[in-house]
Amino acid sequence: MPKRPRPGSEHAAVSFLLFSDGRADPEEWRPNADESMWWGRRDALARIAAAALRPAAQPEAASASCTVLLADDNSLLRIDGRLQAKSGTVPTEEDLVRSVRRAITGCGALGTACIKEPWKRAQLSAGGGDALGKRELLEQLQRRMPLEFLRVHGLNKSPAQLLKSCTRQQLLDAWEAAFPSHEDAEDALSGAVKCALAQLPKGGLVVILHEDCSADLPLFDLPLFEEPADGSDALKEFSAVLFVLGAVRDMRPAELRAVERAAKGLELSTARLRLGQVPEFSSKVVRCIAAAHLHGLVMPAVARAVAGTGTAPEAAANGLAPLALTVFCAFPKSSEALSLERNIRGELLPLVQLCVCTLWRSKIGDRLSSDEGAAREVEPKLWILFNDGLSSSHKAAPTERQVLEALQQRLRVAKPKSDALRRAVRSCVGKSSLALMLSEADGFDLFQGACSGKWMPDHLLLLVCPPPMASAAAAACREESVPLAPVAMARNSAPSAVVLLQFMHYCGSLAPRLRHLRRTRLDAESPRMLAKSEVFEKASAESARALVEQLAPTMAAIANVMYHRDVNAHNILAHVAPGGQLSFGLVDFGLAVDASTWMDPSPLNPGGKSEWEFLDVGGDCRYWPVSAWRQFEAGCRALVEEEPLCTEYQTHLDLQGLGLTAVQVLVCLLPKRHAELVLELRLLQEAWQKYWEEASCYWAALLETFRHGGDWVVLKQEFVARGVHKIIASRLEALRETLGQCLCAAAAANLGGGDTWPRGSAGLFWALLAMVSSGESMGAASWQDVCMRLRGAGPEEGASKHRQDPNLPDVKAEAQAAPEAPQLLGYLCKLRALAAKARDLSLEFEKLVPMGEVA
Secondary structure, rough: OOOOOOOOOOHHHEEEEEEEEOOOOOOOOOOOOOOHHHHHOOHHHHHHHHHHHHOOOOOHHHHHHEEEEEOOOOOEEEEEEOOOOOOOOOHHHHHHHHHHHHHOOOOOOOOOEEEEHHHHEEEEEEHOOOHOOOHHHHHHHHOOOOOOHHHHHOOOOOOHHHHHHHHHHHHHHHHHHHHHOOOOOHHHHHHHHHHHHHHOOOOEOOOOOOOOEEEEEEOOOHHOOOOOOOOOOOOOOOEEEEEEOOOOOOOHHHHHHHHHHHHHHHOOOEEEOOOOOOOOHHHHHHHHHHOOOOOOOOOHHHHHHHOOOOOOOOOHHOOOEEEEEEEEEEEEOOOHHOOOOOHHHHHHHHHHHHHHHHOOOHHHHHHHHHHHHOOOOOOEEEEEEEOOOOOOOOOOOOOHHHHHHHHHHHHHOOOOOOHHHHHHHHOOOOOOOOEEEOOOOOOOHHHHHHOOOOOOOOEEEEEEOOHHHHHHHHHHHOOOOOOOEOOOOOOOOOHHHHHHHHHHOOOOOHHHHHHHHHHHHHHHHHHHHHHHOOOHHHHHHHHHHHHHHHHHHHHHOOOOOOOOOOOOOHEEEEOOOOOOOEEEEEEOOOOOOHHHHHOOOOOHHHHOHHHHHHOOOOOOOHHHOOOHHHHHHHHHHHHHOOHHHHHHHEEEEHHHHHHHHHHHHHOOOOOOOHHOOOHHHHHHHHHHHHHHHHHHHHHHHHHHHHHHHOOHHHHHHHHHHHHHHHHHHHHHHHHHHHHHHHHHHHHHHOOOOOOOOOHHHHHHHHHHHHHHHOOOOOOOOOOOHHHHHHHHHHHHOOOOHHHHHOOOOOHHHHHHHHOOOOOHHHHHHHHHHHHHHHHHHHHHHHHOOHHHHHH
C-alpha cells in the first residue's frame, strides 16, 4: 500500500519566479483604474500572486513567496504572504497593484518589495564592494584609483577624516563608478536572475516549467508516496524548490540561459519539467502546485522527477478522453451583493477565482485543440446559486471587473429558481456520472491510492455547498441516482480543487484515482456519512455554562468597585474536582481600574478627565470589543464621535472578554468532525474560526511590534488604513448571528422535550448574546442581566414557573429587545403560553377523572 508523505513535507519552502513584461514605473501601476489592469496583464499577476500565497485562503500559506522579474527594466518584485487584502482574505488586483506601486515609490508596503537594478546587488554580493566594510572600501579606492578620480568623488582626504564624514552608501556609489558592472542587457538580465536565485538556500533546486519539456513533474504519480526498501535507494531531498515560468507569456531563450547560468554560478541544481502536456494559464499552473503542496505532493514529486523514476501517465498512449466537468457553487451572498465597487471586491474574489479557474483556459491550448480537430480535454460548466435563489451559468472573463460584469448581465435576465440545485444534478445524469462534494472533515483523500481498469466517469460534478445545503445536495444526487462521495481537497478551496481536478485529468491520473474511490469508499462511505446522527457534545455547553454561572455573579459583585479590563482565557484558572465538577477563578488584576474614576471625571486625573479618556487600552486584543480596536486606532476622541462605541468601551470590556472566552470554551470542546454536529453548531464553529483567525492576525502584529520595539504610530496608521475595527465588527456580527440561531434551535428543542440540546443551553446562548457585542447600539448590558438570562431565559423551565417567579425576566420583553430572530422568539413565547395552559388543563383533568376511568 502506498504511504503518504512524511509529516511536515508540505511545509518545506516552495517559491516561484515569474518573467513578465513591464517596468518598475509607478505610472504603470494604477490601483484605482480598472482599465489599467490590462497593462502588462496586471490582472494575471494578481491571480498568480493570490494562487501562490493563498491557495486555500488560510494563514498557513503565509510562508510562500513569489518573485516577478519585469523584463523591460529587469527590476524585481518580491511578494510574500504578508501582502494583505483590503477586504476578504485574498488580495485583489487593486491590493496587489497598490502594494507594488507603494514599493516602487519607496513608501513601504507590507509583503512587497521592489529591487531596482538588481544586477548591481548581485555583483556586489558576489564579492564586490558589498562584501567589504566601510574602512576596506575606502582603503581599496584610495589605493587603486588615481588622484583625479578621488578629487571628483571627494575622497582625497585622510582616511580618519573620511570615515567620519562619508557614509557607506557614498563609498559604494564611488565603487560602482570605479568598477562599473554589467553594461549590456543580457548581463543585466543575468545579474537580476542571479539576485532572485540567491534567496534559495544551499541544496535548493530550480525547476523550469513548460509544457514543451520532455520530463514530467509527477505530482499525482502514485509511486511518489512509496518509501524505498532500504536507505541506498533513497531519493535526494531538496531543502527548497523554486519554480520558474513565464507570466502571461513563454520564457524567452535569453531568460532560460540566464536562469541556468545563474543557477550554475550559485551551485544550485536545475531541472526542466512539465506539468502535463496541455498549455494552461500561469495562474492555474501556480495554483495547482501551491494546492498540491498543501497535500505534501510537491517535494517527493520533484525528487522523483530529478531521479528519473516517474511512471508514464495512463493516458499517454491513448490520449485524453474528454471530461465533462460541472461545478455547482452555492455562494453565501444574495445576488444584490454583486457589485463592481472596489471596496467590496475582496468579498467577491472567491467567486471570480472560481469562474476563471473553471471556465477559462489558455488560448494556446484551445487553438491547438482546434487545429488538431480534437475536443477540449475538459468541457467545463459552472452553476452559481446565490442565497436568494438566483442561479447563473455563464462564460467567465479574465479581469475581476469583466467577470463581475458578465455575472451582472446574466442576472439581469435571470429569474429565481428554487430547483437550481436539482437542475444542476439532473444535467449531469449519464451512464457513468459521479458527484464529488468538498468536505474537509469527512472527505476521501483522492491522493491515497489508485486502481487500474477502464471505468472513467463521462461526467464529473463538483459540489461546493455550505453545511445547510449539503443534505439537500445529497438528497438530489440520491433521487437522480448519481453516486456521491465527499472529498478533501485544498482545504475546501473551490478554485484550487477545480484546478487540481483539471491537472489530474491532463496528467492522466484522475481516472485511476476515481476508480480507487469508487471501489473502496463510494458505495459505503457516502450513505454512512449521510446517516450520521447530529449529536450535541453536552460537555461543551455544560463547561461554558459553568464558566459564566460562576464568574458572572463575581463580576457583578465587583463591578461597582473595579473593572478588570483583561478578562480572557489566560487569566482564568480552572479546577476539575474528583467528581468531575468544574470550578473557575479569575486572576491577574494588573490592569484593573477604579470603577468610580473610570467613567466619571475626577480631579485626581490629568485634566480632571475620566480614566477611560487618557488610559491606554490594554489586555489581549483577541478578546477586545470593537470599541477597544477603535480606541487603539484613533484614541478616545474617535470614540466620543460614535456614541455606541463610546458606551461599549466604558461598560462592556469585561462582559466582552468573558463572553468571548465562553464561546471559545464552547467551540473548542465541540467535536472536530462537522458531520457529528447539529447545523447551528457547525455554523457557530465556522463563524468563530473566522473571527479568531482574523483577530489573531492583528494580535500577532501587535505582539511583534511590542517585542521588537516597533513604531506604534506606523502600526496604528496601517490598522486605520485597513479599517481593522470594521473588519472585527463584521466578524463579531456574524458570530452574534450564529449565536442567535443556536438560541432559537436550543429553545425550540428544549420546549419540545428533545435531547439534541441539553437543558440550560438556551439560557447560555441568551446570556452570550448579552455579553458578545459587535459595536452596535444594543443598550448597556449588565452582569445582572447575564445572570437573569442564564437562569431563566430558556423556555425549558416551563411557562408556569415563569408566571410564579417574579425574579425571572419577561420573555416577551427580551424577545423584542433581541434583534437575532424576533419572529421565531415571538412564536416561542406564544408556544410557551400554550404549553402552560395545556399543562394546567392536564393537571385539572387528572384531579377530576381517575386514571383508571379514562381507559
